[in-house]
Amino acid sequence: MQGTQLIARVAAVLRRVGSGASEGATTAEIAAATGLPRSTAQRVLAALAEEGFVDRDARRGRWFPGPELFLLGSVAAERYDVTSTARDVLRSLAEKTGESAFFSARRGTETVCLAGVEGSFPLRSHVLHEGIRFPLGVASAGLAVLAYLPVEDARDYLGQRGEELAATYGRHHEATPLARRVAATRRRGYAVNPGLIVPGSWGVGAVVFDRAGAPAWALSLTGVESRFNGERTAALGTILLEAAHTLSRRLARR
Structure with a gap:
C-alpha cells in the first residue's frame, strides 16, 4: 500500500478500534471490518502502537485507542x-x-x-x-x-x-x-x-x-x-x- 491508499486503510483501522468502545477489538475483527489481510492489519496496528495511537491489552488480546488519540482529540474538541x-x-x-x-x-x-x-x-x-x-x-x-x-x-x-x-x-x-x-x-x-x-x-x-x-x-x-x-x-x-x-x-x- 502506498500514498492515499495507505492513509485510507490506516484511518479505517483507527475507526474500527475506536468503535469498539470499552470492549476494544481483536486483530481478526479489525481485519474483517477493514478488508485487510490479518497479517497486514497486524503490521498496521503494531506501527500505530509504536506511535501511541492504539494500545493492546496483552491479556485479552484486544486493541484500544491509545494516548496520542486522546491528546489529539482534546485539541480537536475545542473546535468540533x-x-x-x-x-x-x-x-x-x-x-x-x-x-x-x-x-x-x-x-x-x-x-x-x-x-x-x-x-x-x-x-x-x-x-x-x-x-x-x-x-x-x-x-x-x-x-x-x-x-x-x-x-x-x-x-x-x-x-x-x-x-x-x-x-x-x-x-x-x-x-x-x-x-x-x-x-x-x-x-x-x-x-x-x-x-x-x-x-x-x-x-x-x-x-x-x-x-x-x-x-x-x-x-x-x-x-x-x-x-x-x-x-x-x-x-x-x-x-x-x-x-x-x-x-x-x-x-x-x-
Missing part, C-alpha cells in the same frame, strides 16, 4: 465538540420518555454515536454506544440523516451501497426496502428502526441540521419492542422532533 450543547437535550429526552437517548454525528457516509444518556426503564436496547459507527440508512439515526440528504444524493447512495448493506445487515437493507423507509421517514419527519439490527431492539431518530440546513447530526431513542409498538412510537417521534428542532437552533448559533 458539540456534545456539551446536546447533553441537557439528551437528559431531558431520557427523563421524559424513560428510554435511552443518543446523539450521533454524520461523518461522510456513516454516523458515529457521540453521546448517550440511559433511560429509567430497566430493559434497554444495547445496539448503540458511544463510538459505534453505522453506515447511513442503518439504525434510526443513519436513516434520519439519509432521508434528509438531497434526493439525488440519497438515490445514488442507495444504488451504490444497497448490496453491501444487505450483505452486512440483512435483506431489509437492500436498496428497494431501504428506499421505502427513506420515503416514510420524509413523510413522518422521523425515522423508525423496527428491530432490523437486533430483533426486538427498536429505535426512533430525528435529524439535527447545521446552520446551512444540511443534515449533520441526529438524535435517537432506543428501547425494547414492547415500548415502541403502536401509538407510542408516534408520541416518541413527536417528542424527538421537538428536541431536534431545539438542538438545531442551538447549534446554528454556535
Whole structure:
C-alpha cells in the first residue's frame, strides 16, 4: 500500500478500534471490518502502537485507542465538540420518555454515536454506544440523516451501497426496502428502526441540521419492542422532533 491508499486503510483501522468502545477489538475483527489481510492489519496496528495511537491489552488480546488519540482529540474538541450543547437535550429526552437517548454525528457516509444518556426503564436496547459507527440508512439515526440528504444524493447512495448493506445487515437493507423507509421517514419527519439490527431492539431518530440546513447530526431513542409498538412510537417521534428542532437552533448559533 502506498500514498492515499495507505492513509485510507490506516484511518479505517483507527475507526474500527475506536468503535469498539470499552470492549476494544481483536486483530481478526479489525481485519474483517477493514478488508485487510490479518497479517497486514497486524503490521498496521503494531506501527500505530509504536506511535501511541492504539494500545493492546496483552491479556485479552484486544486493541484500544491509545494516548496520542486522546491528546489529539482534546485539541480537536475545542473546535468540533458539540456534545456539551446536546447533553441537557439528551437528559431531558431520557427523563421524559424513560428510554435511552443518543446523539450521533454524520461523518461522510456513516454516523458515529457521540453521546448517550440511559433511560429509567430497566430493559434497554444495547445496539448503540458511544463510538459505534453505522453506515447511513442503518439504525434510526443513519436513516434520519439519509432521508434528509438531497434526493439525488440519497438515490445514488442507495444504488451504490444497497448490496453491501444487505450483505452486512440483512435483506431489509437492500436498496428497494431501504428506499421505502427513506420515503416514510420524509413523510413522518422521523425515522423508525423496527428491530432490523437486533430483533426486538427498536429505535426512533430525528435529524439535527447545521446552520446551512444540511443534515449533520441526529438524535435517537432506543428501547425494547414492547415500548415502541403502536401509538407510542408516534408520541416518541413527536417528542424527538421537538428536541431536534431545539438542538438545531442551538447549534446554528454556535
